[in-house]
Amino acid sequence: MNTLHYRDLILLSLFLVISTIQLRAQDFLNEDHVYIESIKTVQFGVPGLEWSMPFVNLSGGQLSLEFDEIANDSRYLRYIIQHCDADWTPSDLEELEYLQGFNGEEIRDFAFSISTRIPYIHYRLQLPNRNIRWTKSGNYMLHIFDEDTGEPMLSRRFVVSEAQVNVGMQLSKPVAVDKITTHHEIDFIVNHKNFRITNPRQEIHALVMQNGRWDSAIDSIEPFLVQPEQLSFDYQNRITFPAGKEFRTCDFRSLRFPSVEVSEIKEYDDAYEVVMKKDEKRTYHNYHTERDLNGQFIVQSYDDTDFDVEAEYAYVMFTLESAQPIYDHDVHVIGAFSDWSPGKSYQLQYDDERGLYFGETLLKQGFYDYLYALTPTGDTTTFETSSLEGNWHETENTYSIIVYYRPFGGRYDRVLATYTQSDR
Numbered sequence: 388m389n390t391l392h393y394r395d396l397i398l399l400s401l402f403l404v405i406s407t408i409q410l411r412a413q414d415f416l417n418e419d420h421v422y423i424e425s426i427k428t429v430q431f432g433v434p435g436l437e438w439s440m441p442f443v444n445l446s447g448g449q450l451s452l453e454f455d456e457i458a459n460d461s462r463y464l465r466y467i468i469q470h471c472d473a474d475w476t477p478s479d480l481e482e483l484e485y486l487q488g489f490n491g492e493e494i495r496d497f498a499f500s501i502s503t504r505i506p507y508i509h510y511r512l513q514l515p516n517r518n519i520r521w522t523k524s525g526n527y528m529l530h531i532f533d534e535d536t537g538e539p540m541l542s543r544r545f546v547v548s549e550a551q552v553n554v555g556m557q558l559s560k561p562v563a564v565d566k567i568t569t570h571h572e573i574d575f576i577v578n579h580k581n582f583r584i585t586n587p588r589q590e591i592h593a594l595v596m597q598n599g600r601w602d603s604a605i606d607s608i609e610p611f612l613v614q615p616e617q618l619s620f621d622y623q624n625r626i627t628f629p630a631g632k633e634f635r636t637c638d639f640r641s642l643r644f645p646s647v648e649v650s651e652i653k654e655y656d657d658a659y660e661v662v663m664k665k666d667e668k669r670t671y672h673n674y675h676t677e678r679d680l681n682g683q684f685i686v687q688s689y690d691d692t693d694f695d696v697e698a699e700y701a702y703v704m705f706t707l708e709s710a711q712p713i714y715d716h717d718v719h720v721i722g723a724f725s726d727w728s729p730g731k732s733y734q735l736q737y738d739d740e741r742g743l744y745f746g747e748t749l750l751k752q753g754f755y756d757y758l759y760a761l762t763p764t765g766d767t768t769t770f771e772t773s774s775l776e777g778n779w780h781e782t783e784n785t786y787s788i789i790v791y792y793r794p795f796g797g798r799y800d801r802v803l804a805t806y807t808q809s810d811r
Contacts, residue, residue, distance in 0.1 A: 414539050415467075415530045417475045419601065419726045422539040427507070427700070428686060428724075428751045429454040431529075431543045434513070438683040440599060440787055441545035442805040445524050450545055452512040452529065455500075455751065457700070461508045463534040464494040468519065471526040473592070473606070473791045473800040475544070480523065480799050488519030493534070498696050504658050505700040505749075514545075524549045524802040544601065546789055546805055552579040554788055554806035560780075562623040569778035571597075573626040575806075577610070577618040577790055582803065585794065587613050591803075593620060594789045597628045598682040600727050629773055630782040632669055633677035634722070634756035637661075641689040642699060642752065652701075659701035665743065666707045666759070674779035681785045681809065683723045684755040698752040705735065707744040707759050707775070712737040715764050718744045718775070722757040729762045729770045785809040 421429060432439035434451040443450050456462070470478045470485040482490060496511040514529070515521065524547045531540040556575040560567055573595050584590055587610050596604035605626055612619035620626070638646040639661045645652050653660040691697035705720045718737075719729035735746035760770040788806040793799070 414532075414537075415528070415542050417469075417471060417477075417528050417544075418542065419544055420542045420728075421726060422541060424732065425457045426541055427455045427457060427749065429541060429543070429726075430686070431545070437685055438680055438785075440805070440807055441543065442787075442807070443545065443547055444550050445521070445547050446550065450514045452514070452543060453510065453695070454541065455507040455509050456540075457505060457507050457749070459506050461497055461499070462540075464510065464531055464540065465491050465534050466494060466512060467491055467528075467530040467532070468514075468521070469528040469530065470521075470523065470799065471528055473526060473594070475526060475528070478525065478799040485521055485523040485525075486519060487522055490519065492518045494531070500696045501693070503697070503699050504655075507700065509695045511695075521547055523547070523799065525800055526802070546802055548789075548802045548805045551582045551803045552577050552790060554578075554790065554804050556786065556788060556806065556808050558786075561627050563627075566624070566627060568780050569630060570627045570780065571630050571782075571784065571786075572624070573628070573786055573788075574619075574621045575788055576620065577804070578616060579618065579803075580616045584618075584792070587618055590792055590794050591618060592791050594791070595626055596787050598785050599723060599787065600682070602727055603628070628784070628786075629778045630780050630784065631758070631772060631778055632672075632674065632776045632782055634679040634682055634758060635666065636677070636679055637663060637703060637705075637750075637755040637757060639701060639703070639750075640687045640752055640754060642701065643690060659699055660704065660747075661701045662704045663706065666705070668707070668709070668759075668775050670773075670775060670777040672777060674781045680754065680756045681783070682727075682756045682758075684753055686751050686753040688752040690752075694752070700749055700751050702747045703750050704745065704747050705757075707735065708742065709737070709744055710742050712739075713761065713774075716761045717764055717766075719760045719762060719770065720746065720748065720757050721760045721770065721772075722755060724750060724755055724757070729760055729767055731767065735759075783809075 430453045431441045472478045500507045527545050529543045559572045559574050561570045561572045593608045594606040610618040650664045651662040686694050688698040718735045719733045725733045735744035758772045759775040760772045761774050762770045790804045792801045792803045
C-alpha cells in the first residue's frame, strides 16, 4: 500500500511538472524577447566565437546562453526547448520526437557579481548537455522561466542544421536605379550533389537576414533557377536590404579612462554614469570606414579579469542633436543589446532648450554597436534607421542564410544548411 502510494505521488509530481511546462510554453513569444526589466546582457551563440549566430550542426557542436539579472538573490530558473517550423510556429512533432532527455531542467550554473556597484547574478547554460539533446534539425525556441513564480524571463531562437548541402553567396549591385547607392542585393547558390531533392521549387525555400536581425529577414525564397545538383537564388530586386551606415560605437571597457567616444565618466557610491559625446544625424553624410561589430556587442573590462562577474554596470547617456523634435515619431537607440527592439528602456526624450534627444540605459562594461531609430509615436514594434543614419552601398554587413527543406508528406521543416558571411 505504501509502495503504491509512493508511486502515485511520483506519477502525480511528473504530471504536474509536464503540465506546468506546457502551460509556461503558452506564456512565451516565439521570438527573441526579454520579459522583465532586470534581465540584461543576453548572449547566445557558439562558445568561444564572439558575435556568432545561434546556429549549430545536428551532428555535433554546442551553444552557450549567458545573461545577468540585476538582483541580490538568485532564482530557481528552468528552461524549455520547443521545435518550430520555418515561420516559428510550433511544429507538429511531439516532444519525444525531437528531444532526448528531460525538458524543463533547472539552470544550475550561476554566480554572484563580485564587489560591483550594482549587484547582479550571472547565469550560464550550455546546450546540448548531459540532460537533454535535440534529434531533429529545424528552428528551435529556448524559453527561460522562474520555477517559483512561473514568470517568463527570456526567449531565444536557435537553428539546428543537418549540413547536407553547400551554400555560396555574393553581394551584387541592385538592378533598381534608386537602390544602387543605398542597398545590397544578395545572390546565392545551393549545391546539393549528395542530397536528392525531387521537387526543388516546392520542397526548398530559404531565409536571408542582415546582421542577425530576424525582424527584417527576407523569407520564403524559392529557387529561381533549378539545375542538376545546383539551385540558384539569383533574383533581381527581391533579396535586397538597405545597406545602412557603419555602426556608431560605445566603448567603455575602462571606467578609469574615457575612450574617444566618451565625454565623461562619473563615479558614484552606488553606480557609474558614462556620458557619450553628442551625436549628429548622418542621413546625408558621405560614407567613411569605421571599426564596428556589425551591430553586435562584447562584454569586456580592462579593469578586471573575470568579466562575467567583475565587470561593472553603468548608466550610459546617449544624446542626438536635433534642432526640433521629429513630428509624430519617437527616437530610440538600438542594436543587438536591445534585441533589435525599440523598447521603452532605449527611448530618448527631447530637450527643447538644448535642441537634442537624450536618454540613459543600463549596460555592462564592454564595446557596443548602436544606431538611432525612428518609430511611430507609441509604437514599440516597428522602426527604421534610414531617416537618422542614411544608407551607403559601401557599408560592410553580415549576412546569414538558412536553407529549409520539407519533402512531400513531411511533418516539419528540416534545415539543410546555415551559412554566414561577414565583411567585418
